[in-house]
Amino acid sequence: MNNAPENNKPRTLFQKIWDDHVIHTDDNGTSLIYIDRHLVHEVTSPQAFEGLRGANRSVARPKATLAVADHNVPTTDRSKGISEPESRLQVETLSKNCAEFGVQLFDMADKRQGIVHIIGPEQGFTQPGTTIVCGDSHTSTHGAFGALAFGIGTSEVEHVLATQTLIQKPAKSMRITVNGTLQDGVTAKDMILAIIGEIGTAGGTGYVLEFSGDAVQSLSMEGRMTMCNMSIEAGARAGLIAPDQTTFDYLKGRPMSPTGEEWDKAVAYWATLAGDADATYDKEVVLEAKDIAPTVTWGTTPEDVLPITASVPAPSDFDDEAKQKSVERMLDYMGLVAGTPLEEITVDKIFIGSCTNGRIEDLRAVAAVAKGKKVADNIKLAMVVPGSGLVKEQAEAEGIADILIEAGFDWREPGCSMCLAMNADKLESGERCASTSNRNFEGRQGRGGRTHLMSPAMAAAAAIKGKLSDIRNL
C-alpha cells in the first residue's frame, strides 16, 4: 500500500521489507526508514541516553523499545548484585535510563532476563516483516523470522530512540541456498560455519544474506536463529529466512505476539513476505548439505573453518600473501602446529551458551551427548550458560540441568558470559576452549585465550573426550 512495487516487478524478501519501511528517499538515494522494534542493552546505550538528555529529547516510541542487561551480568549467584564496580554502574545506569525514559526493562532479577537476542524472539517482540535494530552486531539473529534486523552503533541507537527511524541505503542481496538433507550430527551451526568458510569474513560486506533451500527450510526456529546470528561473521549487514508455518507456530501465543483478529491479520501479511519465485539476487551461492561435515574453527577469524576430520593448515596452503602472513600469526596465537589432526587438539575449557547457541534446542543437544557420561579429567571448567531465565527454567523442567550437572558441567545463570568475557567468566592466557559462541578473535574470550567455534553437540563431545572430537564417532 504505502510503497507498492513498480510494475509488479518480482521482489526479494529484503526488498519487500525495505519497501514497506521507506519513509522518504533523498535525491542522492539515501532513505529514511522506519524502525519497528528496538532492543537495548547496557553496554551500547548509556551514551545514547546521555545524548537524548543533553539535547532535551525523549524516546519516540517507548513501547517499541525493550531493554535488558545481559553483557555484564554475573552467571553465578546474583542475590548479592554485581561485585565489579564498573559492570554494576553500567547495569544500574540502564535501569535508571529505562525508568527515566519509560522503556520496559527486564532486570537481572526478572526470570525473563537473558541475552537480548534470545529474549526478543522468546517474548514475541521479534516478528516477521519488521525492522529490528539493537546496538549489537548479532541483531542479525532476528532475521530468522524474516525480519530485517541489524546491529547499529551508539549514535544510531540515539537516533532510533529519538526518531524511531534510521538513515540507510538499500543493501545488495545474496541468496545462499543449501540443498538436500544434513547428515546426522551436522547442525545449523556447522552449516553457517561452512558458509562463512566458503564466502569469507568479508564475503557478505554490503549484502543482506537470504538463506534458502531444503536444509534451511527444514530447520527449527532455533537452528534458523543460529544461522542468521552468524551472518555478521560473514560481514553481512543482515541474514534473512522467509517466514513460514514453522515461524508462525513458534510465535503463536508468545506474550508480545498479536492475538485474535490481529493475529490473523498479521499472519496474512507475513505470508506475503517470502521472495517472489522469479526475483533476482545480486549474488547466488549454492551448497549441498551432504558436503557439510561437523565443522570447527582453527584460527582467529570465523572463516578459518575445517571439517573435524581435517588437520591444521600451513601458511603455504593459502595463495594470498596477506592471508599467509595472517595464518602464521594465527597458528602462533592458537599454539597450533600445521599438520596436526584437529581431533588431537586437547582443550581446557568448554563454553556452551551465547546468542548463537544458548536456546533450549542447543541445551537438549548437549544433554543428549552428555547423558550418562562424565566431563573428561583434563577439562578445568565446562560451563553451560542458558540464553535466558526462561530457557533455564525449561531446561530444569525437562531434566536437562540434572543430566548436565551429573556429567560434571557447571550450570549457570543466563547472560552473554564467556562469549565475550565482559563479566567474570573468561579464559586465562593460553587456555583453549571449545565454544558454541560466534567469535574466535584474538583475546575475545580473555587475553591470550584460544577459541575453537563449533556446534553444541561438538562442544559436548569435546567436554566428554577432553579434546576436539567428531560427534559422529561418539
Add this chain to the structure above:
Amino acid sequence: MEKFTILKGIAAPLRMINIDTDIIIPKQFLKTIKRTGLGIHAFHDIRYNEDGSEKEDFPLNQESYRGAPILITGENFGCGSSREHAPWAILDMGIKCIIAESFADIFYNNSFKNGILPIALPKEQVEELMASAEKEPSALLEVDLEKQTITRGNKISFDFEIDPARKHSLLNGLDDIGLTEEKKAHIKSFESNDKEKRSWLYA
C-alpha cells in the same frame, strides 16, 4: 560533530588484515558510560605488553609514527562487533582518517558518525601508500575531502569514492538526528498509514 575538510599529517602503516573490533578496543574497556577517554586503550593487546609497557613492533609506539592522524591498513578493517567504542577509541588517540582496502559495514558507518573519514582504496594503491609510509615516515599525506583526493608530495595522487550524503555531513559537521527531525511530517504520515496496514505493531 567536528567538521572534516582537509587533513594533512603523517600516516602510520598497520600491516594486518581483518583487524576486528576486539583488537581495536577489548571488552574490558566497554564498561565506560562515556564516549571519551578510550584513546589510551585503543589496540590494547597489540600495543601493550602484559606488564603495560609498550610493544616496540606496534607502529604507533614508534617515534616516527606516534600521534599520526592517518592510519593505513589491510582489508576488512573493523570487522566484528557494533561497538562504537571502536571509532571513539581511535578518534581519542588522534586518528581522524583510516585508509584500508575494505571496511566492515557497521564500523564504516560508525566512523562517519564521529567525524572520522574511512577511505577504501584498491589493493595496489593501499600497498603503495603503505610502502611509502614505511620507507619515509615523515612525509606528509594530504587528504582533501571536498576534492576526494589523497596526495603525497608530488609523487602520489589518488582519488577516492564517498557517498555524497556522508560527504556533506562530514564537511559540515552535521548532526543526523537534527536532519531527521526536519522530516517529522514524513514520519508522522508514515506512521498513520502504517497503523492501518500493520495495526498489530502499534498495540
